Amino acid sequence: MRSGRFLNETDLETIAIGAAILGTGGGGNPYIGRLRARELLRQGLKMEVLDFSDLQDDDVVYEVGGIGAPVVGIEKFEHGDECLRALRATEHQTGRPATALISSEIGGSNALEPLITAAQAGLPVIDGDGMGRAFPEVQMSTFMIYGIPGTPAALADDKGNSVVLSSTRDVYWLERLARQVTVEMGAAAGMALSAMTGAQVRETAVPGTLTLARQLGEAVLEARAQRRDPVARVTELLGGVRLFEGKVTDVERRLERGFTRGQVQVSGLGDFQGESVKIDLQNENLVVWKGGEVVASVPDLIILLDLESGEPITTEVLRFGFRVAVLGVPAHPKLKTERALQVVGPAAFGYSHTFVPLPDFNPTTPHKEAADVLDPR
Amino acid sequence: MSWIHAEDLPDIAFGAAVLGTGGGGDPHIGQLMAAASIRSNGPVELIRLQDLHDDDLVVPVGMMGAPTVMLEKLPSGQEALLALQTLETHLGRKVRALLSVEAGGLNSTIPIGVASELGLPLVDADGMGRAFPELQMVVMTLHGVSATPMGMADEKGNAALLRTIDNRWTERLARTITIEMGGSSLTALYPMSGAQAKVATIPGTITLLADIGRSAREARQAHGDPVEAVRAVTGGFYLFKGKVRDVERRTVGGFARGVAVIEGLDTCAGQQCRLEFQNENLIATCDGEVLASVPDLITALDAESGEPITTETLRYGMRVVVIAMPCDPQWRSPAGLALVGPGYFGYDVPFVPVETRFPARSVGIELVGAG
Numbered sequence: 001m002r003s004g005r006f007l008n009e010t011d012l013e014t015i016a017i018g019a020a021i022l023g024t025g026g027g028g029n030p031y032i033g034r035l036r037a038r039e040l041l042r043q044g045l046k047m048e049v050l051d052f053s054d055l056q057d058d059d060v061v062y063e064v065g066g067i068g069a070p071v072v073g074i075e076k077f078e079h080g081d082e083c084l085r086a087l088r089a090t091e092h093q094t095g096r097p098a099t100a101l102i103s104s105e106i107g108g109s110n111a112l113e114p115l116i117t118a119a120q121a122g123l124p125v126i127d128g129d130g131m132g133r134a135f136p137e138v139q140m141s142t143f144m145i146y147g148i149p150g151t152p153a154a155l156a157d158d159k160g161n162s163v164v165l166s167s168t169r170d171v172y173w174l175e176r177l178a179r180q181v182t183v184e185m186g187a188a189a190g191m192a193l194s195a196m197t198g199a200q201v202r203e204t205a206v207p208g209t210l211t212l213a214r215q216l217g218e219a220v221l222e223a224r225a226q227r228r229d230p231v232a233r234v235t236e237l238l239g240g241v242r243l244f245e246g247k248v249t250d251v252e253r254r255l256e257r258g259f260t261r262g263q264v265q266v267s268g269l270g271d272f273q274g275e276s277v278k279i280d281l282q283n284e285n286l287v288v289w290k291g292g293e294v295v296a297s298v299p300d301l302i303i304l305l306d307l308e309s310g311e312p313i314t315t316e317v318l319r320f321g322f323r324v325a326v327l328g329v330p331a332h333p334k335l336k337t338e339r340a341l342q343v344v345g346p347a348a349f350g351y352s353h354t355f356v357p358l359p360d361f362n363p364t365t366p367h368k369e370a371a372d373v374l375d376p377r
Numbered sequence: 378m379s380w381i382h383a384e385d386l387p388d389i390a391f392g393a394a395v396l397g398t399g400g401g402g403d404p405h406i407g408q409l410m411a412a413a414s415i416r417s418n419g420p421v422e423l424i425r426l427q428d429l430h431d432d433d434l435v436v437p438v439g440m441m442g443a444p445t446v447m448l449e450k451l452p453s454g455q456e457a458l459l460a461l462q463t464l465e466t467h468l469g470r471k472v473r474a475l476l477s478v479e480a481g482g483l484n485s486t487i488p489i490g491v492a493s494e495l496g497l498p499l500v501d502a503d504g505m506g507r508a509f510p511e512l513q514m515v516v517m518t519l520h521g522v523s524a525t526p527m528g529m530a531d532e533k534g535n536a537a538l539l540r541t542i543d544n545r546w547t548e549r550l551a552r553t554i555t556i557e558m559g560g561s562s563l564t565a566l567y568p569m570s571g572a573q574a575k576v577a578t579i580p581g582t583i584t585l586l587a588d589i590g591r592s593a594r595e596a597r598q599a600h601g602d603p604v605e606a607v608r609a610v611t612g613g614f615y616l617f618k619g620k621v622r623d624v625e626r627r628t629v630g631g632f633a634r635g636v637a638v639i640e641g642l643d644t645c646a647g648q649q650c651r652l653e654f655q656n657e658n659l660i661a662t663c664d665g666e667v668l669a670s671v672p673d674l675i676t677a678l679d680a681e682s683g684e685p686i687t688t689e690t691l692r693y694g695m696r697v698v699v700i701a702m703p704c705d706p707q708w709r710s711p712a713g714l715a716l717v718g719p720g721y722f723g724y725d726v727p728f729v730p731v732e733t734r735f736p737a738r739s740v741g742i743e744l745v746g747a748g
Contacts, residue, residue: 093466093538161546163554164538166463166528173535177557181537184553 004050004124007115012037014217017312019111021216021234022209024301025315026260026284027108027134028066036080037116045119049127050100052207059198060096062087063130063143064114065104067155067178068188079158082190083117089154089162090192102126102201104141104191106209107134107284113190125210130194132206132332133301136259136283138178139171140344142334143194146204150174153193157185206332212237220310230310231325234303240329241358243288243295244277245269245307248322253315259283260315266324269307277326279304281315286349288326296328297351299335299344300358303327330360381421381489381499381583383412388590391685393485395589395607396582396702398674399688400633400657401482401508402444410452411490421489422498424474426580429500429571434470436461436568437504438488439478441512441529441551442561444656445633445689447483453532456563457491463536464528464565476500476574478515478566480582481508481657481674487563502578504567506705507674510632510656512551513544514717516707517567520577527551527566531558579705585611593683603683604698613702614735616661616668617650618642618680621695626688632656637677637691639699652677652699654688659722661699669701670724672708672717673731676700701731 007015016034019027041047055061064083091097098121101114106129118125130141144150150171155178156162163181168174174193182189196204219237223230235242246266253262261282268275278289285302288295296302304313307323335344336357342348345355381389390404397404415421429435438457440447465471475495477488480503492499504515512524524547530536537554541547547566555562569577589610596606608615619639626635634655641648651662658675661668669675677686680696707713709730715721718728 089538089540159546160542161550162540163550164463164467166466166536166538167459168535169533173533177535177537177554180553180557181550184550 002050002054004048004054007047007049009038009041011214012041012112014214014221015111015210016217017220018213018216019106019108020312020314021303021305022132022213022301023107023134023312023314024284024303025281025313026136027105027110029314030109030112033109033112033116036078037112037119040116040119047115047119048124049210050124051127052202055100055126055198055202057197057199059099059201061100061102061126061196061198061201062090062098062192063104063141063194063196064101064117064192065110066113066188067138067182067191078188078190081120082156082158083113083192084120084190085156085162086154086190086192087117087121089156089164090152090195093152093154093164093166094195096195098123100124100126102205103129103210105129105131105134106206106213107131111210111213126201126205127210128201128205128207129209130205132209132335134284135344138175140348142206142340143196143204144171145340145343146334148194148196148200148204150193152195153178153191155181155185155189155191157189161185204334206334223310231305231307234305234310235327238301238327238329239360240301240303240327242325243328244275244326245272246276246324248318248320248324251318251320253281262315264318266326269323279326282349283315285315287346287351288328294353294356296358297346297353297355298349299331299340299355301329301331303329328358330358379423381415381423383415385587386412386486386489388594389489389583389586390486390590391593392586392589393480393482394685394687395611395676395678396480396506396586396674397482397508397685397687398657398676399654399686399691400444400510401479401484402440402447403687404483404486406447406451407483407486407490410454411486411493414490414493418493418496421492423501423583424498426500426502426575426578429474429574431570431572433473433571434468434568435474435476435500435571435574436464436472436565437476437478438491438563438565439484440487440561441564442555444483446560450532450559450561452561452563454494456530456532457494457565459530459534459536460528460563460565461495462528463530463538464526464568467526467528467538468568472497473571474498474500476578477503477583478512479503479505479508480586481505485583485586499583500574500578501583502574502580503582504578506579506582507672508657509717512548512564512566515567516579516705516713517569517577518544518716519707519710519712520573522567522569522573522577524566526568527564529554529562529564531562533558579707597682604678604680607678607683608700611702613700614731616675616699616701617648617663618645618698619650619696621691621693621697624691624693633688635688639697642696650699655722656688658688660719660724660726661701667726667729669731669734670719670726670728671722672704672713672728674702674704676702703731
């Protein structure tokens with residue numbers, strides 16, 4: 001009998017901080033999810049995390065997460081069993097009960113959602129996810145990029161309704177139909193999809209991201225306690241670069257087709273005095289511009305942290321006067337293959353520039369080979 | 378009629394247009410699809426409700442969406458299969474017989490094509506006895522039958538399985554999905570046991586459709602009065618005869634809403650009739666007085682040919698006879714009226730059965746007979 005690591009309340013706090021950092025400005029606020037998860041722990045439920053090495057080839061793993069507008073999630077509280085009912089509906093359609101769950105996206109509120117569902121269902125959660133960050137659409141996951149059909153996919157709402165999308169023409173149609181159903185359900189729903197074997201999870205998921213989120217949270221709390229620079233610790237842990245530091249001098253933000261879109265102007269401070277950058281937003285931070293040049297671009301992670309506290313700043317709270325550090329973090333290699341760039345590269349967001357990856361400083365990233373294996377398919 | 382052959386379809390489609398009360402979609406496309414299917418797969422067995430075993434799985438099938446879209450976006454023929462498969466997978470059972478959701482309009486002939494395609498019998502019954510714009514407006518709702526689990530599919534290969542807390546939520550979610558699917562979809566819903574179908578549907582409506590079509594055709598062939606033939610076979614009443622003077626039509630919330638003003642002819646000369654519709658004809662008034670209202674059936678027929686006229690094709694200059702037919706008694710219960718009565722459609726008038734308003738039928742007949 002395999003046994004993973006069991007999470008405690010402190011883990012939930014640190015995972016929530018790390019998930020918000022990996023949310024690259026979007027992904028929804030993990031705070032409410034953290035409170036709900038904590039409540040379940042206090043009721044005596046268990047949250048068990050398994051490594052990739054614990055996966056059996058014949059495991060049945062489902063991707064689980066919330067779908068909808070993050071701003072709605074703050075006002076319209078979940079009933080609490082949306083994802084669980086979505087999971088049950090998907091299982092019913094496939095006829096294959098889950099043996100483990102995995103997060104759709106580690107960035108933002110969906111880091112905690114599968115932990116809650118897994119605790120309710122008595123299942124373990126795999127240490128990994130389908131994005132290694134946050135993205136706005138369902139098909140933007142490594143699972144689907146590398147050929148896992150998203151369907152059957154189920155949506156469940158707070159009222160007791162559920163819709164199973166049993167087959168769709170392709171993953172873009174899955175996103176279209178799921179999005180419209182979510183809007184009708186009240187702009188927030190729980191979703192369970194992408195039935196996978198253990199072998200498929202190993203092949204397609206971004207590994208170790210729950211642990212990474214926890215480590216990020218721990219580093220931030222520790223640096224704050226020791227009065228050291230949390231931004232430096234986060235940068236180091238992520239193998240990223242500090243692209244810029246400055247004060248937010250202008251925020252232009254609008255709601256467009258269900259997305260928060262806009263642009264942020266940051267004027268340099270300290271070493272960056274006299275310079276300025278612009279950051280494009282679409283739920284997440286997408287592109288950093290200096291003059292007419294791209295400094296960093298999606299799918300690489302662009303993270304805004306409060307200069308003092310290291311607190312991640314989401315696109316919806318961003319406003320004039322914030323002092324921020326702009327970090328650039330190389331995306332996981334599974335997001336940078338030719339195949340992946342078609343789905344999550346600049347062109348997928350309407351840009352014409354070619355993706356130039358940030359240098360990968362992290363010597364512990366072992367996934368170069370994995371990406372090479374995946375690409376030719 | 379225990380088998381439906383391709384040559385039976387024109388009569389059925391005619392009858393469906395009469396019970397369509399101006400809406401429900403043009404049965405012609407469904408007729409063509411059914412004819413093509415019967416030619417390659419053979420005729421469809423029409424069974425009676427009492428022929429069903431109590432534990433048979435009976436599933437109504439029908440198109441959902443805007444009738445105008447269905448005229449342009451033709452179904453591929455695979456949607457029904459996919460919608461039914463989705464439902465069968467969920468239930469873990471095979472369908473024993475199909476049923477029409479609504480006998481009025483397009484959804485009369487669609488299940489015939491599907492039944493032929495799948496080699497399944499069709500039950501001689503339906504869920505409305507007419508046409509209505511929303512999917513919870515079936516007598517099954519009055520009997521507590523849930524619309525879900527419901528399967529639906531489009532021509533692109535997309536399919537969904539819905540489970541909802543009530544039939545209005547089914548309508549909301551299925552409508553949204555239908556719009557995203559391109560404005561029309563094929564649905565398999567209200568799965569029932571044979572025992573449920575025996576009490577929770579309206580019996581004999583497919584036979585009635587064929588009878589209406591045959592009566593009108595025979596009257597035309599004998600140079601008789603097809604309008605009177607339709608009225609007689611449906612137990613209807615003449616409301617008005619006249620010339621369409623004005624049609625005001627707009628699309629509101631996915632529905633064709635509007636009003637036709639009809640200037641009286643013959644015995645109705647000097648009077649004015651207003652026919653208000655929302656996809657279907659809802660209420661007919663004459664000089665401010667209600668003549669008939671939903672859920673009773675109101676249909677405008679061409680004064681010469683007896684051909685039923687849809688709300689989409691109604692236009693200036695047409696000479697029409699407006700008839701009203703009593704709806705199935707189930708619709709006249711308090712629950713039925715709450716679901717589909719004048720109040721639901723925004724009219725602050727009490728429902729009065731058409732036969733109560735027109736106690737002397739002979740007066741009505743003379744009304745037109747004089748013209």
